[in-house]
Amino acid sequence: MKRSESLFAIPDFSLSPRIDQVGAEERASRFTKRSIKKESKLNGLKLVLNMIDLTTLEGKDTEGKVRQLCYKAMHPHDAVPGIPTVAAICVYPSMVKVAKKTLGDSGIKVASVVTAFPSGQAPRDVKIRDTKFAVNEGADEVDMVISRGKFHAGDYNFVFDEIAAIKEACGDARLKVILETGELGTFDKVRRASDIAMQAGADFIKTSTGKIQPAATMPVTLVMLEAIRDFYYKTGRMVGMKPAGGISKSKLALHYLVMVKEVLGEDWLNNHWFRFGASSLANDVLMQIVKEKTGVYQAANYFSVD
Amino acid sequence: MEKTIKKSSLSISANGIEKKTSSKRLEVLKTYKIYIGGQFPRTESGRYYIVRNAAGTQLANVCLSSRKDFRDAVLAARGALSGWSGKAAFNRGQILYRMAEMLEGRKAQFIEELMQQDSTKAKAEKEVNLAIDRLIYYAGWCDKFQQLFSSVNPVATSHFNFSVPEPTGVVSIIAPQADSLLGLVSVIAPVIIGGNTCVVLASELKPLCAVTFAEVINSSDMPGGVINILTGKPGELASWFVDHMDVNATIYCESNSDIQKMMREKSAINVKRIVFYDKVKWNTNEGQSPYFIMDTQEIKTTWHPIENIAGSGAGY
Numbered sequence: 001m002k003r004s005e006s007l008f009a010i011p012d013f014s015l016s017p018r019i020d021q022v023g024a025e026e027r028a029s030r031f032t033k034r035s036i037k038k039e040s041k042l043n044g045l046k047l048v049l050n051m052i053d054l055t056t057l058e059g060k061d062t063e064g065k066v067r068q069l070c071y072k073a074m075h076p077h078d079a080v081p082g083i084p085t086v087a088a089i090c091v092y093p094s095m096v097k098v099a100k101k102t103l104g105d106s107g108i109k110v111a112s113v114v115t116a117f118p119s120g121q122a123p124r125d126v127k128i129r130d131t132k133f134a135v136n137e138g139a140d141e142v143d144m145v146i147s148r149g150k151f152h153a154g155d156y157n158f159v160f161d162e163i164a165a166i167k168e169a170c171g172d173a174r175l176k177v178i179l180e181t182g183e184l185g186t187f188d189k190v191r192r193a194s195d196i197a198m199q200a201g202a203d204f205i206k207t208s209t210g211k212i213q214p215a216a217t218m219p220v221t222l223v224m225l226e227a228i229r230d231f232y233y234k235t236g237r238m239v240g241m242k243p244a245g246g247i248s249k250s251k252l253a254l255h256y257l258v259m260v261k262e263v264l265g266e267d268w269l270n271n272h273w274f275r276f277g278a279s280s281l282a283n284d285v286l287m288q289i290v291k292e293k294t295g296v297y298q299a300a301n302y303f304s305v306d
Numbered sequence: 307m308e309k310t311i312k313k314s315s316l317s318i319s320a321n322g323i324e325k326k327t328s329s330k331r332l333e334v335l336k337t338y339k340i341y342i343g344g345q346f347p348r349t350e351s352g353r354y355y356i357v358r359n360a361a362g363t364q365l366a367n368v369c370l371s372s373r374k375d376f377r378d379a380v381l382a383a384r385g386a387l388s389g390w391s392g393k394a395a396f397n398r399g400q401i402l403y404r405m406a407e408m409l410e411g412r413k414a415q416f417i418e419e420l421m422q423q424d425s426t427k428a429k430a431e432k433e434v435n436l437a438i439d440r441l442i443y444y445a446g447w448c449d450k451f452q453q454l455f456s457s458v459n460p461v462a463t464s465h466f467n468f469s470v471p472e473p474t475g476v477v478s479i480i481a482p483q484a485d486s487l488l489g490l491v492s493v494i495a496p497v498i499i500g501g502n503t504c505v506v507l508a509s510e511l512k513p514l515c516a517v518t519f520a521e522v523i524n525s526s527d528m529p530g531g532v533i534n535i536l537t538g539k540p541g542e543l544a545s546w547f548v549d550h551m552d553v554n555a556t557i558y559c560e561s562n563s564d565i566q567k568m569m570r571e572k573s574a575i576n577v578k579r580i581v582f583y584d585k586v587k588w589n590t591n592e593g594q595s596p597y598f599i600m601d602t603q604e605i606k607t608t609w610h611p612i613e614n615i616a617g618s619g620a621g622y
Contacts, residue, residue: 296575297377299384299552 013156016195017230019187019223028218031259041254042292046084048253049076049285051271052278053111053242054306055090057118057210066095070102072304077286080293086282087271088141092117093130096137111141111176115166118180118209120145124162131169142166143176143206146193148183156196163200176204176242181220182212190220194227204240210277215245218259225263238267244277250288253281279306338368338513340375340537341520343382344530350374355539357513360424368513371538373546376478376505379534380552383476383503386531391473391501398499399448405526406441409434412522416487419514423486436589437491443594444495451500451596459607466610471603473501474579475554478547480540482559485588486512490519492588493557496598498532502555505534507547513537540565548572548580555579555602559586 036044054073056065066089073086088109089099099110112134116122122130127144134142144166150158167175177197181190197205205224208215221243228239241260247253253276260268268274283306287298339346351372357365369375390398409416413434420430452471459467477497482489486509497504508516520535536543544565548556549572558569561584573580581601586593 297380297546297550297552299550299576302551 010160010199011195013160013192013196013199014154016188016192019191021187021219024187024222025219028222028259031218031262032255034255034258036254036258038292042289044254044257045250045285045289045292047257047269048250048276049282049289050084050087051275052086052282052285053088053090053244053275054086054282055210055244055277055279057090057092057113061092061095063095063098066091066099067102069306070099070108072282072306073108074103074106076282077290077303080290083286083289087275090143090277093134093137093139096134096139100138109140110138111143112137112139113143113145113178113209115144115162117143117145117178118211120147121149124165127162128165128169131166135169135171135173139173141174141176141204142170143178145178145180145209146197148180151184151189151193151196156192159193160196160200163197163202167201174203174240175201176206176240177202178206178209178244179224180209180212181207181216181224182214187220187223190223191227194224195231198227198231198237198239202239204242204275206242206244206277208243208245208277210245213246216243216247216277218255221256222259222263225260229264232264238273240273240275241268242275242277247276247278248280248284250281250285253285282306336366338366338517338537340369340371341517341523341533341535342375342379342531343385343534344524346520346524349538350378357423357511359422365422366514368517368537371507371536371543373543375536375538376543376546376550379505379536380476380478380550382531382534383505384552386529387473387475387503389529390498390503390532393501395449395452395499395501398501399445401527402441402445402448402495402499405522405528406438406445408522408526409438409441409519412518413438415518416515419518420487423512423514433485433488433589437488440488440491440594441495444499444599447496447596447599448499451599454596455600455603455605461609464612466612467607468610469605469607471500471600472606474602474604475502476552477502477504477555477557477602478550478553479504479506479557480544480547480559481506481508481516482583482588483509483511487515487519488593489559489588490516492586492593492598493559493583494533496596497557497602500599500603502602503532503534505536505547505553507540507543508535508537510537510539544568545572548578549575551576553578555581557581557583557601559583561585 054069056069070089073089076083085108088111090111091099093112093114096110096112114131114134115127131142146159147162163177179193184190184193194205207220225241228241232238260274283303286303290298339348349369349371353370354367355370357368359365416434417430420433421427456470461467479493481493494506516535523533545568548569555578566582569580
């Protein structure tokens, strides 16, 4: 079967592989046993910082807050030279314009959540307009949520068609598909939703909105990474991964990098293919970088507010 | 056989039949662990050292804490700071009083531990009694030192100008080596009643009472993280105690001049307070004073604009 054909041959998603939950959890816990020290730790930390989608998704967001976040994205910690910027800023569609303007030609992307984030409970034409609005405002990337209700009801075609429709509305913007794994319940369903999203054209699959607990965990990310691997072997197309929510410590972030390297390989170890959706992670990473450079444990009040 | 029944226990023989054997009961020994954030973990390093008395008898295996234990403890102390300093001073005093009550109830255990560590019965009793009294002493000061050290200052402009002491924040303490219980209590109490939280390194050679004291703290309504107690070597940990950016003051109770010099230098990194108590005799009245409280307080001065009271004839 040729590559182009395989994309159109839509499989029966109810036949997605079943996941061994105990096995996945055990495998994920092994990644936390690797020891990363000194030079490699410093490089790992810089890579983590460079993979962060610095996020503010709150009802109380103001343009001032978004501008402040953009400044932090461009200047994470000027006191120490050689620190990379984050990958992107993640905001609501109404804030895309101000973010885009503030970031200018810094190279930092603007991502916008769309499709009635975080619930996704809106008619399709509203979701498409939401997406087009964000893209027209200048969003480089859009993060959509899947219709979890339809998914649970077994209406996989609806979910597939919706993702495909949003992908079409995105144009050149890259599409991240949020599965909201905390609402899916089982690893089997996470795997199935991952398969649907990738088959429908997702550029990234993303664990969570950050509004539901549990958000990203290592086992659930492992299940999604393996889905990406299998999809790559089947179609030759790379898909990115974005765990979001609940990753606030550098050490945990480094464990994720180990997992990406050992499941997908080094091709995924850059911010084109892997992202962290986080807000407080950035400051912790900065504190660890300064700790590595100076040998002195750091205090939060010497770093900018996030 | 009837007579030995009290000492006997059941065990199972090779053919699976229970049989009675007489054996001496194995004593259950306490594992001396460290105290971080209201929990009793072992050191993350997995290291330990052996504590002996003067005769060379092994008393216990004690955690040899690492810099990472200290890091975790500072995190716990910083987390507990706002809650603790936000409590009413009177309430903090009550909690300290409760600690004294708990200590009183476990007096015998502390006396025994002190005697294991080469104290005599009379000396040990005196030390424990003094430690209890010292907690009561500082419990009383808790809601009184502010009045004593605050002031209303005369200024030339129409401002109501006043100064009050406020806690400096997280305090790292290297406790006295000799008075292993009294010294520990005497340095912790003035720090925490002022609203600070602390990380304490117990006496290296006599750490038993410090760990048992942590159990007293843990049953005294003291929020987790306000007092954190580590065991280990000052020589190894002193530099971490003083150069952590999230520590606001360091107290050192020995006269090692190399360590004192190092502390003076490293404290400059975030201009933290350095306090040396190397000449204090903790078992005398010299060992307690409200001025010990002020060593870890910052004076905040407020300029509050007012109308010219005399001129306007305001009615108060």
